[in-house]
Amino acid sequence: MRNILVIGSGKSASYLIKYLLDKSETENLHITVGDLNVVNASKLTNNHKSATAITLDVFNKKSREDAVKAADIVISMLPARFHIEVAKDCITYNKNMITASYVSDEMQALDAEAKKKGLVFMNEIGVDPGIDHMSAMQVIDRIEAEGGKLILFESFTGGLVAPESDNNLWNYKFTWNPRNVVLAGQGSAAKFLQEGTYKYIPYNRLFRRTEFLEVDGFGRFEAYANRDSLKYQDIYGLDNVKTLYRGTIRRVGFSRAWNVFAALGLTDDSYTIDESEHMSYRDFVNSFLPYSPTDSVEIKFRHALKIDQDDVVWDKFEELDIFSPTKMVTLEKATPAQILQKILLDSWTLDPTDKDMIVMYHKFGYELNGKKHQIDATMVTLGEDQTYTAMAKTVGLPVAMAAMAILNKKITTPGVLRPINKEVYLPLLEELEDYGIVFKEKKVPYLGYNPLNV
Amino acid sequence: MRNILVIGSGKSASYLIKYLLDKSETENLHITVGDLNVVNASKLTNNHKSATAITLDVFNKKSREDAVKAADIVISMLPARFHIEVAKDCITYNKNMITASYVSDEMQALDAEAKKKGLVFMNEIGVDPGIDHMSAMQVIDRIEAEGGKLILFESFTGGLVAPESDNNLWNYKFTWNPRNVVLAGQGSAAKFLQEGTYKYIPYNRLFRRTEFLEVDGFGRFEAYANRDSLKYQDIYGLDNVKTLYRGTIRRVGFSRAWNVFAALGLTDDSYTIDESEHMSYRDFVNSFLPYSPTDSVEIKFRHALKIDQDDVVWDKFEELDIFSPTKMVTLEKATPAQILQKILLDSWTLDPTDKDMIVMYHKFGYELNGKKHQIDATMVTLGEDQTYTAMAKTVGLPVAMAAMAILNKKITTPGVLRPINKEVYLPLLEELEDYGIVFKEKKVPYLGYNPLNV
Numbered sequence: 001m002r003n004i005l006v007i008g009s010g011k012s013a014s015y016l017i018k019y020l021l022d023k024s025e026t027e028n029l030h031i032t033v034g035d036l037n038v039v040n041a042s043k044l045t046n047n048h049k050s051a052t053a054i055t056l057d058v059f060n061k062k063s064r065e066d067a068v069k070a071a072d073i074v075i076s077m078l079p080a081r082f083h084i085e086v087a088k089d090c091i092t093y094n095k096n097m098i099t100a101s102y103v104s105d106e107m108q109a110l111d112a113e114a115k116k117k118g119l120v121f122m123n124e125i126g127v128d129p130g131i132d133h134m135s136a137m138q139v140i141d142r143i144e145a146e147g148g149k150l151i152l153f154e155s156f157t158g159g160l161v162a163p164e165s166d167n168n169l170w171n172y173k174f175t176w177n178p179r180n181v182v183l184a185g186q187g188s189a190a191k192f193l194q195e196g197t198y199k200y201i202p203y204n205r206l207f208r209r210t211e212f213l214e215v216d217g218f219g220r221f222e223a224y225a226n227r228d229s230l231k232y233q234d235i236y237g238l239d240n241v242k243t244l245y246r247g248t249i250r251r252v253g254f255s256r257a258w259n260v261f262a263a264l265g266l267t268d269d270s271y272t273i274d275e276s277e278h279m280s281y282r283d284f285v286n287s288f289l290p291y292s293p294t295d296s297v298e299i300k301f302r303h304a305l306k307i308d309q310d311d312v313v314w315d316k317f318e319e320l321d322i323f324s325p326t327k328m329v330t331l332e333k334a335t336p337a338q339i340l341q342k343i344l345l346d347s348w349t350l351d352p353t354d355k356d357m358i359v360m361y362h363k364f365g366y367e368l369n370g371k372k373h374q375i376d377a378t379m380v381t382l383g384e385d386q387t388y389t390a391m392a393k394t395v396g397l398p399v400a401m402a403a404m405a406i407l408n409k410k411i412t413t414p415g416v417l418r419p420i421n422k423e424v425y426l427p428l429l430e431e432l433e434d435y436g437i438v439f440k441e442k443k444v445p446y447l448g449y450n451p452l453n454v
Numbered sequence: 455m456r457n458i459l460v461i462g463s464g465k466s467a468s469y470l471i472k473y474l475l476d477k478s479e480t481e482n483l484h485i486t487v488g489d490l491n492v493v494n495a496s497k498l499t500n501n502h503k504s505a506t507a508i509t510l511d512v513f514n515k516k517s518r519e520d521a522v523k524a525a526d527i528v529i530s531m532l533p534a535r536f537h538i539e540v541a542k543d544c545i546t547y548n549k550n551m552i553t554a555s556y557v558s559d560e561m562q563a564l565d566a567e568a569k570k571k572g573l574v575f576m577n578e579i580g581v582d583p584g585i586d587h588m589s590a591m592q593v594i595d596r597i598e599a600e601g602g603k604l605i606l607f608e609s610f611t612g613g614l615v616a617p618e619s620d621n622n623l624w625n626y627k628f629t630w631n632p633r634n635v636v637l638a639g640q641g642s643a644a645k646f647l648q649e650g651t652y653k654y655i656p657y658n659r660l661f662r663r664t665e666f667l668e669v670d671g672f673g674r675f676e677a678y679a680n681r682d683s684l685k686y687q688d689i690y691g692l693d694n695v696k697t698l699y700r701g702t703i704r705r706v707g708f709s710r711a712w713n714v715f716a717a718l719g720l721t722d723d724s725y726t727i728d729e730s731e732h733m734s735y736r737d738f739v740n741s742f743l744p745y746s747p748t749d750s751v752e753i754k755f756r757h758a759l760k761i762d763q764d765d766v767v768w769d770k771f772e773e774l775d776i777f778s779p780t781k782m783v784t785l786e787k788a789t790p791a792q793i794l795q796k797i798l799l800d801s802w803t804l805d806p807t808d809k810d811m812i813v814m815y816h817k818f819g820y821e822l823n824g825k826k827h828q829i830d831a832t833m834v835t836l837g838e839d840q841t842y843t844a845m846a847k848t849v850g851l852p853v854a855m856a857a858m859a860i861l862n863k864k865i866t867t868p869g870v871l872r873p874i875n876k877e878v879y880l881p882l883l884e885e886l887e888d889y890g891i892v893f894k895e896k897k898v899p900y901l902g903y904n905p906l907n908v
Contacts, residue, residue, distance in 0.1 A: 188725040189790075194745035198728045200790070201742070202719030204658040205758075209744065265656030271642040274652045288655070290663065291648035293904035304659075336643075336654075450747035 001030050002407055005071035007056060007086060008078040009035040009044050011176075012100065012126070014387050016077065016396030017044045017051070020403070024050035027404065034067055058082050069093050073407055075399060080104060087121065094119065096406050100126030100395050103416060111416040120411055124418045125402050127358060127394035128157040131379070131432070133235075133418055134398070134425035135439050136362055139377060140236060141422065143366045148373070151242050152365025152448055153232075156213060156223040157358070158249025159391055162382045163218065165354035169316045171251030173348045175356035175383075175391055182267055182341045184248065190225035193233075193244040195449045201225055207259035213249065213361050215378050216440070221359060223247030224255050235420060243448060249359050257316045260305050261340060264288045269337035276339060277332040282325045284339050297323055320347050356383040358390040360439075365446050372446035377439045397435055401428050455484050456861055459525035461510060461540060462532040463489040463498050465630075466554065466580070468841050470531070470850030471498045471505070474857070478504035481858065488521055512536050523547050527861055529853060534558060541575065548573065550860050554580030554853050557870060565870040574865060578872045579856050581812060581848035582611040585833070585886070587689075587872055588852070588879035589893050590816055593831060594690060595876065597820045602827070605696050606819025606902055607686075610667060610677040611812070612703025613845055616836045617672065619808035623770045625705030627802045629810035629837075630845055636721055636795045638702065644679035647687075647698040649903045655679055661713035667703065667815050669832050670894070675813060677701035678709050689874060697902060703813050711770045714759050715794060718742045723791035730793060731786040736779045738793050751777055774801050810837040812844040814893075819900050826900035831893045851889055855882050 004020060006013060013033070020031050031048075034056025035041040041053035058064050058078065068074055068089040073096045076083045080101035087106075090097040091113050099107075103123045114121045124130055132155055140150060160166075161173040174181060185207070189200040201209050210222040226246040233244055250258075261267050265288050273279070273287065282297055289300040301307070301323075307314055321327060322343055329339050350356070360379040365372065383389035402424070405411045411424055419425055432438075458474060460467060467487070474485050485502075488510025489495040495507035512518050512532065522528055522543040527550045530537045534555035541560075544551040545567050553561075557577045568575045578584055586609055594604060614620075615627040628635060639661070643654040655663050664676040680700040687698055704712075715721050719742050727733070727741065736751055743754040755761070755777075761768055775781060776797055783793050804810070814833040819826065837843035856878070859865040865878055873879055886892075 189719050189722060191725075195747070197745060198741055199743075199745065200719060200727070202717075202722060204717060205719065263656075263658060265643050265654060265659065268643060268656060271645075273654070287652055289653075291651055291653065291903045293649070293906065293908045449745045452747065454747045 001028055002072045003070055004029055004031050004073055004075065004403060004407070005067055006031060006033045006075045006077060007035075007058065007067070008076065009033050009037075009041040009053075010077060011389070012392050012395040013044055013077050014389075014392045014396065016075070016392075016400045018388070019397060019400040021045075021048050021051060023404065024048070027407075032067065032071065058085055061085075065089055065093075068095055071095055073098070073403055075099075075403055077399070083107060090119065090121070091117065096120045096122075098122045098125060098399055098402050098406070100124070100130055100399050102129060103418065108416055115415045118414045120406050120414055121416045122402050122406065122411070122419065122424070123416065125398045125424075126396075127391070127398075128360070130398050130419065131394055131437065132157055132360060132362075133420050134429050135360070135377060135379065136364075137236065137420045138425055138429055139362065139364050139375060139441070140238070143364060143368075143375075146368065148366040148368040149240055150238055150364065150366050151240060151372070152244075152363065152374070152446075153236070153238055153241050154243065154245040154247070154363040155232075156221075156247045156249045156361040158221065158223070160249065160251065160357045160359060161350070162355035162357040162390075165351070165356075166251070168347060169319045170254055170257065170348070172254055173350050173354065173356075174345065175350065175389065178341050178345060178348075179337075182337045182344070183269055185224065185227065185262075186267065186269070187227065190227045190229070192225055192229035192246070193241065196242045204262060207255040207262060210250075210255045211247070212252065215359060215361065215380060218359070218380055220252050221249045221361075222252045222255055223249050223361075235418065243365065249361065253312070253316075257313045260307075260313070260317070263305060264301075266336050266340045269335045272333045272335055273339065276329050276334040279329045279339075280325045281321060281327045281329065281343055282323050284329055284336075284343075285322050288336075320344065350386060352386065355385065356390045357381065358394045362439075365448055372448070374444050374446040375441055376444050377441045379437065379439045381437055393435065394437060397432060397437065398428055401431050455482055456526045457524055458483055458485050458527055458529065458857060458861070459521055460485060460487045460529045460531060461489075461512065461521070462530065463487050463491075463495040463507075464531060465843070466846050466849040467498055467531050468843075468846045468850065470529070470846075470854045472842070473851060473854040475499075475502050475505060477858065478502070481861075486521065486525065512539055515539075519543055519547070522549055525549055527552070527857055529553075529857055531853070537561060544573065544575070545571065550574045550576075552576045552579060552853055552856050552860070554578070554584060554849050556583060557872065562870055569869045572868045574860050574868055575870045576856050576860065576865070576873065576878070577870065579852045579878075580850075581845070581852075582814070584852050584873065585848055585891065586611055586814060586816075587874050588883050589814070589831060589833065590818075591690065591874045592879055592883060593816065593818050593829060593895070594692070597818060597822075597829070600822065602820040602822040603694055604692055604818065604820050605694060605826070606698075606817060606828070606900075607690070607692055607695050608697065608699040608701070608817040609686075610675075610701045610703045610815040612675065612677070612814075614703065614705065614811045614813060615804070616809035616811040616844075619805070619810075620705070622801060623773045624708055624711065624802070626708055627804050627808065627810075628799065629804065629843065632795050632799060632802075633791075636791045636798070637723055639678065639681065639716075640721065640723070641681065644681045644683070646679055646683035646700070647695065650696040658716060661709040661716060664709045665701070666706065669813060669815065669834060672813070672834055674706050675703045675815075676706045676709055677703050677815075689872065697819065703815065707766070707770075711767045714761075714767070714771070717759060718755075720790050720794045723789045726787045726789055727793065730783050730788040733783045733793075734779045735775060735781045735783065735797055736777050738783055738790075738797075739776050742790075774798065804840060806840065809839065810844045811835065812848045816893075819902055826902070828898045828900040829895055830898050831895045833891065833893045835891050847889065848891060851886060851891065852882055855885050 033041040038055040045051035229246040381390040487495040492509040499505035835844040
């Protein structure tokens with residue numbers, strides 16, 4: 001019997017646990033799911049004979065160590081900042097470990113010890129980061145093996161609502177952490193590389209510099225720049241690329257409307273609004289507009305943001321009911337971002353029958369035999385329901401598959417890793433196809449940003 | 455002989471030291487000017503028989519204590535963060551102290567001890583803060599003594615270039631710390647009170663929500679909101695005001711043009727630009743605009759900021775030569791704000807014969823006998839040359855006068871103080887008039903922001 005410890009039974013754990021339980025008989029597995037709230041863990045183990053739900057507080061050293069000691073491999077699905085204590089125990093007790101989170105500096109610092117002990121610490125193996133790494137590296141390695149030289153890499157991912165549930169004017173609902181959506185893009189400027197030039201976009205222009213993407217069968221999307229495009233240059237070994245850009249996918253028109261919130265200051269999380277608990281939505285919006293004894297909040301809003309009366313963007317704000325004088329904020333000492341999140345949750349919460357969708361789009365530009373070429377690769381995954389979401393599927397399945405591959409000694413290279421090597425991505429991408437997570441590639445004319453070569 | 459210790463001989467110390475030296479004979483004074491660089495101190499003491507220039511490092515305990523011990527009163531003209539060690543010595547050795555800086559939490563914490571020992575620690579007694587406090591409280595106290603009730607207080611200050619030296623399209627030159635000008639308004643939203651409603655303006659709209667001010671004999675100005683308007687409510691005892699607003703004065707048109715820098719991201723100080731040392735001004739501006747193999751930086755700039763070809767704002771940017779392909783940034787690993795500052799210094803540095811100007815404008819709205827009234831008070835001070843600037847005069851003279859008043863036991867109330875009481879502001883404002891620092895008051899119709907009372 002091999003014991004797998006899964007710590008955390010949040011949204012992203014459903015598919016992961018289902019996958020492992022489905023294999024428990026043939027693979028001789030026992031799965032222990034530990035959560036601060038054992039009821040959450042029990043929902044996912046669902047009285048399965050090969051599973052146990054336990055109460056596990058990662059800040060309780062004893063219970064954490066006992067659980068780690070009893071396991072053959074440890075999967076942490078906790079928020080990223082909680083991995084490190086578990087990781088240190090895994091070093092101490094010689095356990096392999098898997099997370100879907102970005103490699104933190106603390107995690108990276110364990111690399112030498114993990115290598116010395118021959119332990120695999122696989123990270124960034126969810127969807128983004130995760131499937132993006134694997135699918136990109138598969139094409140990059142292939143192009144380079146054929147003698148091609150990468151000159152352009154662009155990669156976009158979005159968590160969206162499935163077309164059948166897409167019934168609001170923003171073509172958007174919260175399918176993941178709403179707070180991250182409200183705060184997206186804040187901080188330092190987005191930075192990327194375009195035809196050999198570093199480019200910077202400050203927050204207040206981020207949502208006005210989108211680009212369009214077409215996905216066969218799903219229509220048109222748009223993407224705004226992520227803050228971190230350049231860190232992938234080293235990780236992917238893209239020393240010669242002239243263009244390197246990563247972005248977040250939304251349906252067309254979302255960003256232009258969202259920019260209005262950013263421009264007004266409604267996404268700010270750095271200070272609290274006075275007497276927010278007594279405000280209506282209308283009062284909240286009005287507090288960012290000049291005082292007038294006569295002019296309506298609506299006309300001040302339109303004037304400040306230069307929105308024509310027949311502009312389609314206007315209906316998006318009315319749909320959210322942000323001008324309501326009767327809907328109350330109720331939150332005490334709330335930041336603008338917290339209040340906006342509350343307003344958006346009224347409209348953007350998934351209905352019980354709603355389904356989500358993950359969209360990924362890569363562009364690979366390369367030179368081969370003196371000519372320029374481009375491959376576009378796209379992937380769309382739809383959710384089944386609100387437990388077995390596309391997000392849970394694309395995050396959880398690669399984690400679960402990596403756990404089996406490590407347990408079965410198919411992945412053996414030790415260290416603090418990302419899934420960028422063939423040993424990892426080849427078997428996983430192949431198995432993901434069995435679950436409908438498939439990249440469609442097509443050759444397209446290479447245009448880049450200087451098609452006439454002037 | 456009374457010994458006055460002045461620590462710091464920067465820009466704002468010229469008038470201060472001149473004032474004290476002019477009184478040294480009649481008032482029996484000896485002035486010691488301590489600076490890290492004794493050459494700077496010597497320039498201001500200028501071999502005067504009643505003055506000594508010394509090397510003083512405030513982080514050297516012994517030299518700091520020796521200097522404090524030998525003094526009857528201590529004036530710290532250092533940057534605000536360096537006052538506290540001096541202040542603690544003043545407590546230890548029973549010395550009164552004066553600064554022109556905002557009361558820090560650390561300084562405030564000395565209040566009880568200062569009171570217990572009967573020491574006067576006078577702060578915020580420069581121009582802004584300083585003359586603004588005194589001139590505002592004089593009118594506020596008078597209105598209240600007459601039975602009036604304050605309902606509106608707005609206060610604006612600006613450090614500008616004198617009309618005779620005002621010869622660029624921005625009507626602006628650096629007359630004080632350029633870095634503070636470039637970073638002005640960043641951080642949390644500006645917050646103020648307008649007709650009983652809290653209003654918030656985020657940075658990216660700050661320079662587009664200005665208001666106009668007319669000063670007799672000097673024409674039209676504009677002002678954008680300071681971040682901190684509300685903290686004056688308690689200090690001034692303005693419990694009933696419905697409108698409370700503090701702002702920074704510029705010449706008309708400055709803010710609309712400056713907003714372009716803020717919108718493009720050129721004022722950001724939170725990250726560094728790659729390879730900044732090899733960039734031309736043109737490259738720098740271009741790094742915030744989309745790549746194009748053909749379109750000029752100028753047309754991309756105009757398009758991104760929606761600047762018509764005949765808009766007067768355009769000439770302001772050309773005047774700064776920000777599109778120059780030959781002028782080089784040269785700064786290594788510089789933030790956008792640092793690079794912008796360098797570009798602006800090319801154009802906005804005072805010529806040797808240039809003079810500066812301080813403009814202050816207060817509006818007091820009040821109810822008396824059932825009617826609404828308004829008093830506007832304005833003050834303009836012009837500099838004499840680049841040593842005896844308006845800034846140095848308006849900062850240094852109140853500090854020097856407060857030192858004499860404390861030394862001569864005319865100001866005796868102990869504690870960590872601001873100049874908001876009659877004991878302080880009455881004699882100082884009167885004496886400031888002798889030096890040409892005069893407020894002109896006029897009654898104007900009260901309009902507020904709801905003139906029709908709807």
